[in-house]
Amino acid sequence: MIVGEQKPLAEIKKTVAPYKKLLILGCGTCVKTCFAGGEDEVATLTSALRLTLKKDGKEIEIEELTIERQCEDEFIQEAAEAIARNDAVLSLACGAGVQDIARRFDKVPVLPGVNTTFIGVLEKQGLFTEECVGCGDCELATxxxxxxxxxxxxxxxxxxxxxxxxxKCEIDPDIDCAWQLIIDRLKTLGQLDNLRNYIPPKDWRSSNAGGPRKLVREDHII
Amino acid sequence: MNKKSLSQLQIVLSKGDFAVTAECGPPRGSDPGVISKKAELLKGYVDAVNVTDNQTAIVRMSSITACTHLLQMGLEPVMQMVTRDRNRIALQSDIMGAYSLGIKNILCLSGDHQSFGSQPDAMNVFDIDSIQLIHAVRAMREEGKDMSGFDLKEPPRMFIGAAANPFADPFEYRVIRLAKKIDAGVDFIQTQCVYNLDRFKEWIKMAREEGLTEKAHILAGVTPLKSAGMAKYMAEKVAGMDVPESVIKRMASVPKEKCPEEGIKLCVETIAELREIKDVHGVHIMAIEWEEKVGEVVKAAGLLPRPEPT
Structure with a gap:
């Protein structure tokens, strides 16, 4: 999943300050799973934001809504009316969701409420770890x-x-050395000899080094 | 390779002489005087001098430039080059430039991670790793081609080195990694500082059994200790360093003012033991900001005079 973390309240407060009517828009897929931007987080953030703004003597009208995914138009349209009646949208989706909302509503400011961190997994309760950088040419078999x-x-x-x-990795005793994990695993699989072969330099063109990427699926174009 | 292009380090090693190299860290600034001062201290005592490339990820005068200053003073540099800061385009370009300036030795490294340095907020590169860099430098020399396969006019013909750490984990993989570096095209290896001779001997034995010691010259790294505190710090805080308790105890057993002397003595004894090991072809003395002691160590170790540059 895409893992994200909600921005600090103080930062959110600052970004939403110029607006009178705000829609806090949650996303019910990845960021919900990592407790950053689902329905529950939208509700908690709304209360916290109302309270802190009230303390400062400011009044902002806040509307809450969570849609299934902010990266697909089919779901985004469910938020169209709510977006239209507000001054700005605070999106609790990942960076892709924020941009997809912005793309489809060009007159509405869309603000990020979440820092998108990585593609990862829930390794265990309360611990998410990065597993993939989306390099576009998977070599996990090796x-x-x-x-x-x-x-x-x-x-x-x-x-x-x-x-x-x-x-452990020298940069942080809390980080596992990936190479120790690779060697241990290949030993278990009886494939340690995989590592004797020279791996040539990676062709980074498939990664974002080759510029923004597109995936065209001709078979899905109607 | 034609004879004219041979590096002095290569000549010493190929003749079977026991080679001596040292290290020179460039200054955090533009003063060439720092280099010349260190060079004066090392001249005549070593066959070549490694020039570090922004070591510990702290910004310093570039390795190529400091190497050029050394050349002008009549010392032979080993240009260290890390893959942390340059992509393959910059690496190849700098290697061509360095060779055009007369730099004939390169030590290919991945480099200390920037999180250790003075600018941990920097982005790293790591486009290629040290083994891929070795491969590229060899292809330039042997095939005259850059990484794209383009035929180079006057390709750089570097004498290629790499680092090896016999003390890091996973131990069983250390020899496989050495083999990969040698297969990629390494001519010489400089190791991490040796304090644990037993483990070092075990590593050399494993390398010998794999036939690796015949394919590359191994120079064992040594660092004279200044104090018991330094020994302890290296044992506990420096990643990939193996300083046995006996060494720390020995340093702690002498009065503080006698520690530097004891450290030098220990270093000289280590060199004597290393010379006894078959397949160790030299020592690499990393006297960190203590270059004035290198001459003393070399002399006490009976490694003078150094072969005259031909």
């Missing part, structure tokens, strides 16, 4: 299902650097 591009601090493709100690 690395035993553990991505060195997303999970090695130096994105090394040919083995661990000299800073791997007791399974």
């Amino acid at each position: 690395f035993g299902g553990i991505c060195p591009i997303a999970r090695c601090s130096k994105r090394l493709l040919n083995g661990p650097c000299g800073g791997s100690k007791d399974g």
